[in-house]
Amino acid sequence: MMSSQDGDDAGSEEKMVVPLLSEKALLATGIRIGTQVRTKSMEQFTTRPRPDGLHLLDYSKTLHRIDVAGKFISFVGPQNVVVYTSRDYGKVPVEKFCELTQAIPVVGRFMPGTLTNPLFPGHLDVELIVVADPASDTQAIVEAANMGTPVIAVCDTDNITDDVDLVIPGNNRGRRSLATIFYLLARSVLTHSSLLTGDQQLKYTIDDFETKMTEADVEEEEEERPRRFR
């Protein structure tokens, strides 16, 4: 029997994860592709490495954690949640997620004092923070740690989960993967808030969550990418 622990299966087309998203389509987004580095804190979410050295994430755990995170966000109230990313690829997914759930989006630079300084004009008093990458969104995590605010983070295999209270294991480098994670998270939040039923579709598709790039951007990215990953 093939399980999600087996790294080489491509998933079945019949098995639907959510409406209009089969297991095969989910795996094609690269949601479980990790990196060649695996930290100890992410060991529990990974399976055996591929022959080329890339560690794979157990996507059944990813889906379970997305469901738990959705429950958590809906319990706290999405209007009390800040979703932050500094990544270019995360900008559109975060904005779409916040549009659907009424959470507060913060993209680009996280201005120091946003959570800790009440005199700062852009100060936010929130109860939960969601970040797309703990490695690049350190300012938000440090401020949340100082304020005692819980943190949900999308973590890849090479992330260190210090000061993170709930890990969502997933590929946070891929454009399509980030879009899928935030799509599923938005769906989970709306489902647990009773605004969406199990077989109902979202207003947007995964394609709408994806950051669109011009040809010049793609060429620039190809040049910057290390040769071994091509």
Added chain:
Amino acid sequence: MPQRSVSLPVCTSCNRPVMPGEKASKFHCPSCQQVAVWRCEKCRKFSRRYKCVNCGFEGP
């Protein structure tokens, strides 16, 4: 003069009392939302596991 005692919350991971002013976090269990989970500063820093006493959910 009568003495008064203060009961401090206890960290879910290490079972030590969480001191006032510590950078600890408190939230309800993400899975069942029934039990309050306290994480002290050190346990957050070292990413120590916590377990919900109600539903058995393990984090982070």
